[in-house]
Amino acid sequence: MTSNFGKGCHLHLIDGSAFIFRAYHALPPLTRKSDGLPIGAVAGFCNMLQKYVEDNAGPDAPTHVAVIFDKGSHTFRNDLYDLYKANREAMPEDLRPQMPLTRQATQAFNIACKELEGFEADDIIATLAVQARDAGGQVTIVSSDKDLMQLVGDGVEMFDAMKNRRIDRDGVFEKFGVGPERVVDVQALAGDSVDNVPGAPGIGVKTAALLINEYGDLETLLDRAEEIKQPKRRQTLLEKREQIELSKKLVQLDEATPLDFTLDDLVVKDPEPEALMAFLAEMEFRTLTKRIADQLGVEAPTIKDAPAKSEAEPQEDIPFDASNYECVRDAEALQPWLGQIRERGWVAVDTETTGLNEMIAGLVGISLCVEPGTACYIPLTHRASATDDLFGSDELAEGQMPLEEALALLKPVLEDPSILKIGQNMKYDAKIFARYGVAVAPIDDTMLMSYAMHGGEHGHGMDTLSERYLDHTPIPIKPLLGSGKSAITFDKVPIDDATAYAAEDADITLRLWQHFKPQLHQVQVTTVYETLERPLVPVLTEMEMHGIKVDRETLSRMSNAFAQKMAGLEAEIHDLAGETFNVGSPAQLGEILFDKMSLPGGKRGKTGKYSTGADILEDLATEHELPRRVLDWRQLSKLKSTYTDALQTHINPDTGRVHTSYSITGANTGRLASTDPNLQNIPVRTEEGRRIREAFVAEPGNVLLSLDYSQIELRILAHIAGIDALKQAFADGLDIHAMTASEMFDVPLDEMTPDIRRQAKAINFGVIYGISGFGLARNLRIPRAEAQGFIDRYFERFPGIRTYMDDTVSFAKEHGYVQTLFGRKIHTTEINAKGPHAGFAKRAAINAPIQGTAADVIRRAMVRMPAAIADLPAKMLLQVHDELLFEVSEDAVDATIEAARDVMEGASDPAVKLDVRLVVDAGKGANWAEAH
Structure with a gap:
């Protein structure tokens, strides 16, 4: 097919990502008044597009133009080198939902908007630039990205819109010390820390340019590396040749990217006023809407202010109505929901399971919501009968999606880095999905938002938040599941009832997110949420799923030993009392202490029995031996029942390990709480308490490594x-x-x-x-x-x-x-x-x-730790107050101590510069007691 693009045509290629990030960082946070959606970057992006249009009108206007975006994060370069761009920081969460809106903005301005899965925007730009140049046209790349400078040459220039500066061959030479045709050679040697291109260690841009200018090109330089006089430089080039050659493949742009459009599709078009005005009005850009309307000679649409709402009122005026919730029973019905999610760039998600233990609970169904009042439930493993009979309990109910099919369709969305997944206590759902092979990311968590803003004011469960901030009482779970011996699991709840309950949960979650998200900035806790709360979720998810090995035989031996020692203490207590009685009976103990022995402080409760709580016994222990011995007996009894006996029941049959669950919102001060089992409250003041830790062991070939803040x-x-x-x-x-x-x-x-x-x-x-x-x-x-x-x-x-x-x-x-x-x-x-x-x-x-500051310090350390030990055979297992416990290969102990200590001792920097240096003590051993 003959193209109309040729001599006399001028193509402008706009680097969309550069526009977006400049817009995001240039403006303060801005939200759409009606629903709290972040729109600061979209506003800046639209202003930049408008300025571009204004600056490129007239006789020198381009004939063709396109804004080129990145699509997804995985490209062919990741297949060449899996650490490519591994150092890149995660996209700011308030920017993520704005990304699809920038595409909509480009289309609203009637400018071609292009992206391609598996390829970076730079590759698309390179391919289009070469096609346009070869057709005899001119190309201007609107960007200052150094990676695009390799394209500059006859017919191709760059334009830095921020500095209003054109970049030609001289500009490239000024940047790299070589011409455009040798830029990739210099980049291959110098590497790129931002994109994690390894390059040649110790060789920077200036040295690389000197070498390339001396030897002509990279291949000649590597072939003649033996001639290099400097020993270290010569050794680097010889030893790192493969790494350097790989680096060149990473920085070389693909000029033959398979495009599904042509240059003719990029012809300049005037904006369609109706579409552009509609988009700008939807974004509630009053000033920009009026200015562009004046330029286009049309009437600006009216943008009404959102009605004022008190903090305790719902974010939306849409009522909760179960009739608006859809039961998605097959792939055809799920597809429209997936399309809406991709279009919006976010989704509230919730799982329904057979229990509260994420390591063993089965997935029953998934609910989704993309806008208030409209949600769906996908039933997956509901049973045909609610009773445990031989004929119904194991049969699946009709009208459900096969579990594997549903997860296969949802997995790309749930793992898509450009789509935000919103949850209430998202760590639970992330662990459930992870067990089914789905790594949910990135996430927002309404429970953690509430905790960051309202820690100490109230609880952060969904029912509490819904009633307080949405003025809505959620459907209770108890009538669905029952109680006592007649209680059922969620897979036995009828699908229609489950749909109303589960879809409402997702609906509530989205509304809470819309209510809380803009408030984070308003009450000045965005940094707390973004650095201390949200990034802790994937860290704890990995720790909890990995678990720690516990030796059942050691626990059994301890349990027997504690029983024997308790019997000895009972005998001593009976001798001191002058008679036998049930030491575990508060009533009998009270009679001995206060009636028979006439010790002071005896107080009868409402039942007429004496109080013998720990506080009372602690007071008496300063004056008499018997209450001291009772306290010792109670301590052993608690150790036996809570740890040496109970821990054995917590050993996961599939992993052989114990998997505690951490509550991020468990304490007002920021300290984590550990449950099922609680591994943070193992007593360490007594010898018996410290011995409990002997049962926590490393796998063969590994050791346990403890790093503990000293008197933090x-x-x-x-x-x-x-x-x-x-x-x-x-x-x-x-x-x-x-x-x-x-x-x-x-x-x-x-x-x-x-x-x-x-x-x-x-x-x-x-x-x-x-x-x-x-x-x-x-x-x-x-x-x-x-x-x-x-x-x-x-x-x-x-x-x-x-x-x-x-x-x-x-x-x-x-x-x-x-x-x-x-x-x-x-x-x-x-x-x-x-x-x-x-x-x-x-x-x-x-x-x-x-x-709270101590808790924040260790949270910061935990968030940074996975990256610090990523290349080591080490896993972070537990956090206990001021201590982190790792399982490490025996030959990597010293390296892990060095890496982890650096993170922990520097955890306050750069946010807070303490007058007193943080110090971390390290210990290792075959079990936790030895390590600590």
Whole structure:
């Protein structure tokens, strides 16, 4: 077919990605008022397109034009080198939903919009430029990207629209020191850290240009590398030849990309006013809409302001109506939903499963929502009968998509980096999908958004958020599943009932996202969400799914040993009491302590029985041996029931490992909580408690590696409260507890006894938590007056602590929250309360900035850790307060310690520069006890 493109034609090729990112970074965050959709980058992009149109009108206007975009992240270069562009930072989450809108904007301006799966925009530009040049036309590439400079030459130039500067052969030489035809040779040698092109280590652009100019081209240089006089340079070229040749393939643009359009499809067209006005009005661009309408000589459409809504009102006025929810039963019905998702660039997704344990629960169905009020449910494995009879329970109900078919269709969307997946507690759904071979990314999480904004104010479950912010009570799950012995799993819920329930969950999630997303910026917690909450989800997902090996035989032996020791303690308790009784019975224990032995502090509850809680026994333990022994017995009983017995039931039959689940929102301060089983509260103060960790073991050929922050909260206290004595002690590497004891008790360091140091340690950590003389007396099992004296002397020695406490409480009372050094807001809702809650609220407010900052530090370390150890045979397994536990190949221990320690000790940088250096201790062993 004959082309009309030829001599006299002028093609402009606009680098769409360059326009988008310049627009995104040039303007402050902007949202569409009606629904909170981020549109800042779209606004900037439209302004740039309009300016381009204005600047290229008249006699020198191009005859053909196209905006070229990247489509997806995987190209043929990733097949050549799987680490290509591996260093690139993830796209900002508020930019992601704007990407498809920039395509719509280009089409609204009636400019050709082109992209191609498997190829970068640069390859499309290269192919079009060569085609246009060979046809006798002129080409202007509107970009400043150095990778495109290899195309400059006869008939092809570049134009930097930001600097209003043309780039010809001289401009290329100024940048690379060689002509355009040798740019790829220089790039192959110099590499590119941004795109992770390896190049030749130690050779930069200037050296590469000197070598290419001397030897003519890259191939000649490599063939004659033996002639290079500099030994290191010669060795690099000889040893890294394959790497350099690979680098050239990576930087060389494909000038023969298979296009499904021709140059004739790129002819310049005038904008169609109706389509352009409709798009600009939909985006609510008032100023731009009016300006372009004036230029086109048409009337600008009216853009109405969104009605004002209070924070607790729904984001949308669309009612919840189950009749609008579709049950998607086959591939044909699913296709329109997939099309809507790709068009929008986001989707709210939720899974329904047979249980709450993500490692064993089966996938029952998936719900999707792309706009409020409209959602669908895809049933997959519902059973034909709700009863466990022999004839129905294992048969699938009719009218469902085959599980494998549904996942095959959804997988490209759920894994597409250009489509945002929105969930409520997305970590759960990510683990479910991961077990079925689907790696969901990128994600947004409404639960974590709520936590970032409202930590300490209320819970963050879906029902709570829906009622509070959408004024809607969700369909309850209990009537569907029942309770007690008659309870059923979700796969036995009738499909129609399941559709209403599950689709509503996705609908609620999308509405919460639209409500919360723009608020993150407004309440100044975007950084907290984007750096501390959201990126932790994939990290924890991988940790939890990997799990940790637990030796069942070790647990069984410990359980027997604990039982024997408990029997011995029971005998001692009976001797002290002068009679036998059930030590595990609070009622019988109360009668022994307060009726028979007449110990002080006996109080009867509403039932008439004495209270014998831990706090009461702790008080009595300072005066009598029997309550001490009961506390020891209870400790062993808890260790046996909670750990040595229960842990055996948590060993996954498929993996042979224990898979705890971390709650990101489990504590107001940012500390993670561990459940099913709880591996963070294993007691370590007693020898028996520490022994529990012996059951956590490494696989053969591996070791467990523990990296633990040394006294991180004291270091943060020294920084926040400005305590020079503590800062200096840490700088000098002193034993901080011994130093404190020396300061308080006037005992020289060389005369320090373990008992005095233990008391100082209890005070050091106790003061941070706002401990009272009463509480310290319990911990040390000393008289209350003596404990209060220790605390009083502590404040005298370190007056900055009292100042910090008073200032923090005052701030909390005035603002209703306190903050960590990284900006996390921890709301103190009861700080102005009267009565018994007042003291607790003040202590919590005082501790929160310290504990919260420590929690933020280790979160930052965890987020950075996967990249740091990616090339090592190491896995991060557990996070326990200030410790990270790894499983590492025996021959990679030192390398892992070095990499992980660098991350952990530098975790506060660059956001916060601490006055006190963070220090991380490392230990290794065949089991956790040895490593710690």
